[in-house]
Amino acid sequence: MKDLKLNLKDSVVLISGANRGIGNAIALELLARGAKKVYAGTRDLGAIDATESSYEGKLVPLQLDVTDEASINNAAKLATDVDILINNAGVLLGDSLLNSDSLNNLKIHFDVNVIGLMKLTQAFLPSIRSKAKGAIVSISSLAGLGNMPVIGSYSVSKAAVHSIIQGLRGDLTNESVAVIGVYPGPIDTEMAKGFEMDKDSPQAVAKSIADGIENGVEDVFPDQMSLQVEPLYMGNPKAVETEFGMYVAPVNQD
Ligand SMILES: NC(=O)c1ccc[n+]([C@@H]2O[C@H](COP(=O)([O-])OP(=O)(O)OC[C@H]3O[C@@H](n4cnc5c(N)ncnc54)[C@H](OP(=O)(O)O)[C@@H]3O)[C@@H](O)[C@H]2O)c1
Known part of the structure; x- marks a missing residue:
């Protein structure tokens, strides 16, 4: 069986x-675990301050818009030593x-969450494959x-990401590349600021992801709610569909 464990110490990571x-919490967690270099993808280079002395120059901002092919290609030309893509x-x-507006939203979600993810993966796969081990x-x-109707078209895009993870895992079965789904x-980030519910911290998620990479875990459930849903999903996906189907949004009458 394939050994999926990766040593984060001395790894080169692009997020x-x-x-x-x-993403920022993962970058800091991986640096703390001894990563050799963390390329911090950002649409706006001014949005990251990499000068903090504790980073020891290992946090490298990289302009990256996943909807822009020129930006992806340029990033792949600059960061040729990546062994872990996040x-x-x-x-x-x-x-x-x-x-x-759901069709328009579906397109926006797919452009970033799905097509952008695929393009970035394809651009960095050659570098990852060239390493003894990668992820x-x-x-x-x-x-x-399970689709949450309150975030209906987002859920569709994240189901597509789940399917991409499964597909890549199959494609790369015989290669030394771990394919990890989170x-x-x-x-508790900007993305979830409108949702009034208990939220875990991005730092806790980052720790779980780093643990997952080091321990060879394929499917990472990184927070309190996901840890509760995991056994339900593994045993009875229909129950998850029913549970999440209750998270409904008001529908426009237009
Ligand atoms: N927060 C949650 O509750 C939650 C739950 C499940 C899954 N997730 C997933 O976790 C990931 C991180 O989310 P988050 O909570 O950290 O959200 P966030 O605080 O809103 O951060 C999103 C990040 O994505 C970047 N981004 C957006 N469009 C981009 C593009 N076209 N090209 C490159 N970067 C782009 C943003 O850059 P800018 O600053 O330039 O906009 C920002 O850095 C996402 O995939 C999200 O779907 C989040």
Whole structure:
């Protein structure tokens, strides 16, 4: 059986959307665990201050917009030594699939969360494959395992991410590349600021992801809610569908 464990010490990592939220917390956690270099993908280079002395120059801001092919290609030209890719960048627009704007929202979600993730993965796979061991970590969501109608089109995009994770795992079965899926519940970042519920910290998620990479865990459930949903999903996915189906949004009458 394939050994999925990776030593984070001396690893070279690229994280998309690392200027804030979960991506930024992952960057700092991996540096703390001895990563040799962390490329912090950011749309705006001014959004990251990499000068903090404790980073020892190992945090390297990299301009990266996953919807912009030139930006992806340029990042791949600059960061040729990556062995771990963390697909973290994402957007969320709350909606109902019944609303008139849901098709437009679906496109926005797919452009970033799905097509952007695929393009970035394809651009960095050659570098990852060239290493003795590597990993592709992609952040889906609990909403990718069961549609939450209050975030209907976002859920569809995160289900697509879950399917990409499964597909890549199959494609790379015989290679030394771990394919890790992450399925967070509500986390206290800008993205979830409109949701009134208990939320775990991005730092806790970052620790779980780092543990997952080091321990060879394929599916990471990184917070309190996801740890509760995991056994339910593993035993009875229909029950998750029913539970999440109760999270409904008001529907526009237009
Ligand atoms: N927070 C939650 O409750 C939760 C739960 C489950 C899953 N997740 C997932 O976790 C990941 C991180 O989310 P978060 O909570 O940290 O959200 P966040 O604080 O809103 O951060 C999102 C990050 O993605 C970046 N981004 C957006 N569009 C991009 C693009 N086109 N190209 C490159 N970067 C882009 C943002 O950059 P800018 O600053 O330039 O906008 C930002 O750095 C996402 O995939 C999200 O879907 C979050």
